[in-house]
Amino acid sequence: MKNLFQFILLSVIASSILLTQTKPGIEVLAESNFKILQGKRVGLITNPTGITSDYISTVDIFAKAKGVNLVALFGPEHGVRGDVTAGGKVDNFTDSTTGLPVYSLYGKTRKATPEMLRGIDVLVYDIQDIGSRSYTFINTMALAMEAAAENNVEFIVLDRPNPLNGNRVEGNILDLKFKSFVGQYPIPYVYGMTCGELAELLNNEGWLDGGKKCKLNVIKMENWKRWMHWDNTTLPWVLTSPHVPNSQTALFYSAIGMLGELETVNIGVGYTMPFQLVGQEWINGAQLADVLNAKKLPGVVFRPLSFKPYYGKQQGKQLSGVQIHIIDNAKINLTNIQLHVIETLIKLYPEKNPFSIADSDRNAMFDKVAGTDDVRKKLTDGVTASTIITSWKNSIDEFMKVRKKYLLYE
Known part of the structure; x- marks a missing residue:
């Protein structure tokens, strides 16, 4: 007792x-x-x-x-x-x-x-x-x-x-x-x-x-x-x-926001789930979900769905794609998700490469948000998302040394 x-x-x-x-x-x-x-x-x-x-x-x-x-x-x-x-x-x-x-x-x-x-x-x-x-x-x-x-x-x-x-x-x-x-x-x-x-x-x-x-x-x-x-x-x-109505959306913004800059696929902006979706008329949602889930990315699951945006470039169009479900905040790498999504879209729909069909000013905006043109160029050239992500390690390690000096909380 x-x-x-x-x-x-x-x-x-x-x-x-x-x-x-x-x-x-x-x-x-x-x-x-x-x-x-x-x-x-x-x-x-x-x-x-x-x-x-x-x-x-x-x-x-x-x-x-x-x-x-x-x-x-x-x-x-x-x-x-x-x-x-x-x-x-x-x-x-x-x-x-x-x-x-x-x-x-x-x-x-x-x-x-x-x-x-x-x-x-x-x-x-x-x-x-x-x-x-x-x-x-x-x-x-x-x-x-x-x-x-x-x-x-x-x-x-x-x-x-x-x-x-x-x-x-x-x-x-x-x-x-x-x-x-x-x-x-x-x-x-x-x-x-x-x-x-x-x-x-x-x-x-x-x-x-x-x-x-x-x-x-x-x-x-x-x-x-x-x-x-x-x-x-x-x-x-x-x-x-306006498109970050709750704290969960902040996570999804980091997971797919870069892709949205291209305006070639819908990421849920214009619908009820901003930054949680990847959809377009030419996407097969079930196929995209299967390929992304086969990657076994930690902390995330992709579910096929259809949706019709209420405003924006795809207003009123029936889109097919996936919903991003975060199932483990501790394991997920948010930023990596969009690289894997873009890599998969290029692989499945090469004639609809999100960069190739984007306006030049949107590619330029993607590069600004990405902080480099290296991501766009390498994905277009067929370099895998995993290879690109691995290449960041040394510079991140150097940043961590600087960052450590200014942390105010345990």
């Missing part, structure tokens, strides 16, 4: 530890009574993902906080209010709730100008990212850090979880010849860091333009561990962009 009681007690303790809610940087800052912001004029870079665990916007918290003088807002891709589609330009405007000026960092200007920063002592960054190099928020952060360094403005990152977890590092290192706003720095496609950790790396490794270094302060989370996936944090998820 005593042993049973001890077992139950330990189980309860273990469960409570597992369910302890992660405390994001904004809540840690609030508990300090915003000490580091007192008496300073504050500019806030945020969007709808900048919330507390009880759904209160960082904008509203700062606007009402005693001693915090919020003077301007800055909006990334999709805008401060999250009402702009992917790639859509964001304009400057006046926020109707606070009456503050809102400056766009995803329009004519992607880097805050001296005029925008005039009268600001500190820039605060509070945006939930999804852990993929091609997602533009980290590049907005980096350019804001450069602007802060150039204009003698402090920079604070309110840290948030990496929804892919903090240990997952996948893909190739970006070749700087393909530097763009969907990839600016020599990091892997999935880089295994929080935005605060990445900010420390960029700042201290001299990777900002001209080796600039800003006065950086990262407000760390509490109760977050590297092994955690989003569900383990028990935090609410707010869609980070």
Whole structure:
């Protein structure tokens, strides 16, 4: 009986530890009574993902906080209010709730100008990212850090979880010849860091333009561990962009997002499962599923299905293809999936090579997101996905040595 009681007690303790809610940087800052912001004029870079665990916007918290003088807002891709589609330009405007000026960092200007920063002592960054190099928020952060360094403005990152977890590092290192706003720095496609950790790396490794270094302060989370996936944090998820409505979509984005840049097959965007599908009129779903499943890729199963997108290039067309089912988060390599899918499509349908039938500008966009043209060229030449993936190992090993210096969490 005593042993049973001890077992139950330990189980309860273990469960409570597992369910302890992660405390994001904004809540840690609030508990300090915003000490580091007192008496300073504050500019806030945020969007709808900048919330507390009880759904209160960082904008509203700062606007009402005693001693915090919020003077301007800055909006990334999709805008401060999250009402702009992917790639859509964001304009400057006046926020109707606070009456503050809102400056766009995803329009004519992607880097805050001296005029925008005039009268600001500190820039605060509070945006939930999804852990993929091609997602533009980290590049907005980096350019804001450069602007802060150039204009003698402090920079604070309110840290948030990496929804892919903090240990997952996948893909190739970006070749700087393909530097763009969907990839600016020599990091892997999935880089295994929080935005605060990445900010420390960029700042201290001299990777900002001209080796600039800003006065950086990262407000760390509490109760977050590297092994955690989003569900383990028990935090609410707010869609980070229109096609990333839940935390699971963040995983699928890294698994198939590159392929979607070609616009030659549908990846579920325009249907109810963005980034979870691979389909086209000329695909035999059962055949594609059989060949992909025969590869025995860890942690994933492909199921044949038919679907009809509601909007986009394939609107109203009956498509056949596969649904990607993640069955083991710990074993799956997300980034590798799209290489195996493309390799298989070329093998099964050589006359429909996704690269050959794509417009040239879409191939160029694929290369930017991939951070190289090597993937496209080698897959087209018949090099296997496994061979390409193996070739990344040495450069990833070197990145891991650099990354290790800036990890803030166990």
